[in-house]
Amino acid sequence: MKAFRILGRNIKDSFKGVFRNFSLSIASISCITITLILVGFSIILSYNVNRFTADIEKDITIVVFLDNDVTNVEADMIGDQIGKLPNIESVNFKSKESVRQDWIKEDPTLEGVLSQYDASTNPLQDSYLVKVKDIEIIGDTADRISVIDGVYLAKYGEGTVEELVNIFDVVKKVMYIVVVALVLVTAFLISNTIKITIQSRKREIEIMRLVGASNMYIKLPFFFEGILLGFIGSVIPMATCFFGYDFLYEKLGGQLFTPIIKLVKPNEVIYITMLVLVAVGVVVGAFGSYRAVKKHLKI
Amino acid sequence: MQLIELKNVHKRYSNGVMALCDVSLGISKGEFVFVIGASGSGKSTLIKLLYRQEKPTKGDVYVGGVNVARLRNRKVYKLRRKLGIVFQDYKLLPKMNVYENVAFALDVYGLKSSEIRKRTLKAIEQVGLKDKLRSYPDQLSGGEQQRVSIARAIVNNPKVLICDEPTGNLDPDTSMEIMKVIESINEDMGTTVIMATHDKDIVNKLKKRVIVVDKGMIARDSMKGKYKNEGV
Structure with missing residues (x-):
């Protein structure tokens, strides 16, 4: 019962935290939003490149x-x-x-x-x-x-096929690297922004320590706050992905320039992309804040 | 064993300054002790050792049976729950009102809200701020802010109240009012009070035990002592 009360208070605190430091929260959230949009864009793009490669390969x-x-x-x-x-x-x-x-x-x-x-x-x-x-x-x-x-x-059309396979291989690898790099950059940015949030709440943490709060009690609200920031930050990218790709697909009629390059159907890709986006946002937010608060517990 | 006991405590800071040198002393339950000394005498270090802001380089510090010197960072909160700490700069949270600032110290225990309310109101009443419950720190005078911080320190019924120059920022009249509050806590609740101070008038007026720290050593320890001009 006591543990639940503490947990409840922690979650309440984390909500309060987001609003109390509203400008900084907005900074973190927009940071997450922008990078996640890029991540979502690259995921969908790499899906399409993959699909196109697979189509070509099927015909060989x-x-x-x-x-x-x-x-x-x-x-x-x-x-x-x-x-x-x-x-x-x-x-x-x-x-x-x-x-x-x-x-x-x-x-x-x-x-x-x-x-x-x-x-x-x-x-x-x-x-x-x-x-x-x-x-x-x-x-x-x-x-x-x-x-x-x-x-x-x-x-089998030697030479041409091999060249094509090589090019697609390079394109795929570049896409993967871009996605991973973007995720890492996001992680770094979120972690830094939450560090600033925590910096501005150093005093609060110090007082919590002095009145006998356990380290876990101090860390948890920041942890939840990170999750919350990550989640809020992933809402717009998810919506962009959901409506944006659907719109694009309809607008282009399911193909890019020529019927040879078919686009992946929206429902095959958007749900998994949305899931990845929210997961990246939440995990990175939680991890960033958890790490950032650790530093201030030596008081 | 006494409530607080220091045994051959040495403290050397990482920059080489020897703040305390072979200090041993004991304080029993319910005592009221002044710790006085010039700036740089080691008085603040002595106080900080008690709530484990600092760890001794050598020697043992027992507070309520816990060896503070061996306490790990993760477990510090267990010690702090037995203590109430009052600072010169109050250390209040500016975005919380009086009630919230005091209740803050109980929030961490996971008590029922009704219990928190009861104890918070009692503590605030004890320091005489009942009619300022909803005020924020920047709407209060220095003396009132220090009362809030005292209320926060005693709300968890600590065994020991540690005060680090609580009147350092206050004028003499306000200081005396604060001292009355602290003295009444000592007398009514039986809380042991340890107070570092510079204030001659207070020490001379209250006539309590006085520990004089000089150059990292205990220069004098006298019951009903006075603040003499012995290099202090």
Whole structure:
């Protein structure tokens, strides 16, 4: 009962603290707000970059051409062999006949050429369309496929794909670094602002110590105050994220410049981002104030 | 064992100043003791050792059976709850009114609000500020502010009331009023009072035990003593 009374008083004190030092609280809150908006922005951006990378990677296929003299049975066996290799997502057979039909449909010029052949004289090759799990070792997988007996060639657009993968890798890493750096900067700023808040309440802490308040009793209100500041500071960034991204998504029609770059749907990203924002605000606020008050307990 | 006991206490500050040198003394329950001495005599250090603002370099300080010298920072509050401390500069919180300033000392115990109210009002009445409950420190005179700080010091019924030059900022008449309040606390509640002071008139008038500190040592310790001009 006593512990609850003390806790209740602590929480009340922390609310009082926010309003008693209103200008400083506003400083902390706006500080948190601005940085959290940036953090939220980077999180959503990195989500989108991730999504775009994943989309591109999904489309990357290894085309495996088989030797001309491969029989249907042998072709099936090659398909099995490819399927057993590591890093294989899916294997689809595309016969030379279906390729011929596709091409004829696509292009009248090709139609003229290809219609001279029938199914038995078709000059095209049977092929497998192979998707891989990890795009980064696609070269290795293609090499393994090309040494299989009966495989004529395994191609995946070497060079272009690798370059693309590298660029996205760099972009992703930069985004991560930016997010982490922003969180650290926020932590530092909050901790400093709360230090100033506490500095201005040094006397209060000193008197609390002198009248026999335990260290925990002194620390807790600042701790809650930090949580409160962090929470209040994350409200505007959360709202910005919630309404802002939704608005942007609708405005742009779900894509950026071209249909190739699809945006992540708002409800896939905003809730988790909001959660991250409020968590960062609260944790950093609590931690900053807790650390800052410790220094003043040596009286 | 006496309520307060110092055994061969030495105190050297980190800057090399030797503030106290082999001080031993005892104070029993219910006593009223003046500690006098010139500035830099070690009188303030002696007082600070009692509520563990400072720790002795060597020796032991017992207050109510607790060895203050060995008390860890985290546990200091247990000692302070047995003490009431009054300062020259009052140390009131400017944004709290009289009632809140006094109740502040009880808040930390986690008592019921009704209990806090009862004891706070009693303490404020004891120092004669009943009609200023809602005033803020900057609306009070120096003497009134010191009364508030005394009320705050006694609201938890301490065994010992430590006063560090409580009349240092007050004129002689107001000082005497404050002394009456402190004396009545000593007599009515049986609280042990230890008071560091510069004020000759007060010491001579009250005729209590006087401990004279000089150059970090106890120069004189006399019952019903007077403030003599022995290098003080």
